[in-house]
Amino acid sequence: MPGSLPVNQNIEILENGKTVRDVIDSKIKELDSAPFFVANLDCVLKAHLRWTKNLPRVKPFYAVKCNDTPTVVSMLSALGTGFDCASKGEIQLALSLGVTPDKIIYANPTKPSYHIKYAASQGVDTMTFDNEEELLKISSFHAQAKLVLRIAVDHSKSLKKLNLKFGATLSSAGKLLERAAQLGLQVIGVSFHVGCLCTDSLTFKRAIADSRHVFDMAKSLGFKMSLLDIGGGFSGTDCFVNFDEFSEVINESLDEFFPSESGVRIIAEPGRYFVESAFTLAVNVIAKRTVMNETEDSDNTESGPDRTMEYYINDGVFGSLSSVLNFPEVKIEPYLHRVKRDLKYKSVIWGPTCDSLDKVLENYWIPELRVGDWLLMDNAGAYTLSICSDFNNLKEHSFTFQHLCMPDLSPIKHCQFVPSSLHVPNSFCFAI
Ligand code: PLP
Numbered sequence: 001m002p003g004s005l006p007v008n009q010n011i012e013i014l015e016n017g018k019t020v021r022d023v024i025d026s027k028i029k030e031l032d033s034a035p036f037f038v039a040n041l042d043c044v045l046k047a048h049l050r051w052t053k054n055l056p057r058v059k060p061f062y063a064v065k066c067n068d069t070p071t072v073v074s075m076l077s078a079l080g081t082g083f084d085c086a087s088k089g090e091i092q093l094a095l096s097l098g099v100t101p102d103k104i105i106y107a108n109p110t111k112p113s114y115h116i117k118y119a120a121s122q123g124v125d126t127m128t129f130d131n132e133e134e135l136l137k138i139s140s141f142h143a144q145a146k147l148v149l150r151i152a153v154d155h156s157k158s159l160k161k162l163n164l165k166f167g168a169t170l171s172s173a174g175k176l177l178e179r180a181a182q183l184g185l186q187v188i189g190v191s192f193h194v195g196c197l198c199t200d201s202l203t204f205k206r207a208i209a210d211s212r213h214v215f216d217m218a219k220s221l222g223f224k225m226s227l228l229d230i231g232g233g234f235s236g237t238d239c240f241v242n243f244d245e246f247s248e249v250i251n252e253s254l255d256e257f258f259p260s261e262s263g264v265r266i267i268a269e270p271g272r273y274f275v276e277s278a279f280t281l282a283v284n285v286i287a288k289r290t291v292m293n294e295t296e297d298s299d300n301t302e303s304g305p306d307r308t309m310e311y312y313i314n315d316g317v318f319g320s321l322s323s324v325l326n327f328p329e330v331k332i333e334p335y336l337h338r339v340k341r342d343l344k345y346k347s348v349i350w351g352p353t354c355d356s357l358d359k360v361l362e363n364y365w366i367p368e369l370r371v372g373d374w375l376l377m378d379n380a381g382a383y384t385l386s387i388c389s390d391f392n393n394l395k396e397h398s399f400t401f402q403h404l405c406m407p408d409l410s411p412i413k414h415c416q417f418v419p420s421s422l423h424v425p426n427s428f429c430f431a432i
Pocket residue numbers: 063066084107108162193195196197231232233234269270271272273
């Protein structure tokens with residue numbers, strides 16, 4: 001049933017002045033030293049409200065890969081979003097939480113045949129493609145699919161360049177459309193992804209103009225396209241380009257190239273935008289060593305320049321902090337929880353595995369830490385939990401659910417049905 005939340009997801013309604021920090025305190029007591037996340041679902045709700053206000057013509061299909069925490073998926077479903085699923089597992093998750101197949105786009109241009117078969121068996125019809133082999137597979141396993149041609153667009157201003165891997169060039173689009181027609185397949189629209197963490201709003205304008213070009217080409221080949229999918233690429237923290245600026249450029253470009261009268265339905269696949277700021281990661285310092293710098297002037301033993309502090313924490317690049325490798329431009333800034341110490345030392349922070357690649361930060365100035373101290377990292381919701389491995393058999397990296405209070409779920413349930421009169425409690429919060 002869309003609009004309801006599974007009951008075992010540890011959601012607590014924060015009332016009577018209780019804050020997220022208070023929840024972190026109680027989780028620290030409860031969990032001894034295991035790392036954990038706390039999510040403030042208010043952030044997800046606020047992101048949704050901002051999206052609907054800023055981009056009224058664009059329906060978000062949340063990219064499940066970004067953070068597949070069931071509570072987040074359930075909540076966004078209750079708020080009425082659709083979902084971008086990239087695999088059988090993600091489709092299964094969404095369906096198990098009550099998402100209906102028509103609210104799912106299978107947005108992976110290179111799919112295993114058995115995942116396509118599964119999508120067909122569940123009535124998930126909308127899916128992307130960018131090459132001829134994919135068309136052949138789809139014609140064998142899901143001939144009734146509604147196809148969306150993923151095109152490659154300029155990604156030069158984005159931190160992760162997805163078009164290295166996906167997207168048909170504009171020059172190959174015509175041939176692909178002709179091949180789809182020969183195979184009797186339906187192509188209903190165009191999608192693109194400007195790349196993760198796009199830093200230039202005008203990239204969207206160029207990509208929307210490219211999409212118009214493909215729509216016109218498709219028309220001349222006899223296709224009647226009706227869907228434009230403008231992908232993801234938005235920050236969740238306004239850190240590179242303010243979301244308002246993106247929205248303005250996107251709205252203007254849609255009005256220019258796909259005016260409302262065109263009847264084209266517009267969707268997007270934001271991931272990071274919805275969840276990045278909602279999650280805080282808490283990690284524990286499990287070990288420490290002091291490395292003396294071998295300089296000639298090493299008299300100053302107290303104030304720190306002669307030494308580098310090295311800390312080992314119980315999460316790292318093979319756990320939920322792979323963004324250190326994937327997005328080195330995005331600064332991670334761990335800070336001490338509830339402790340004030342003044343003197344700062346140049347420090348290195350290592351993850352817990354035996355691999356020297358597992359380095360979270362270096363040249364980081366932070367007050368001296370003790371084994372057992374807790375560090376917090378904000379804005380930890382995107383591509384963290386969903387990427388964890390258990391390398392070195394580190395079960396901490398699995399972030400299994402811990403139990404919190406049972407909530408009154410009615411405010412979230414109501415979101416879908418009475419969006420104009422949302423009751424927003426002080427804060428929704430849960431820990432995993
Ligand atoms: N859609 C597709 C096809 C993707 O590959 C991705 C990210 O890799 C997303 C959407 C989500 O992108 P973002 O988190 O940058 O919004």
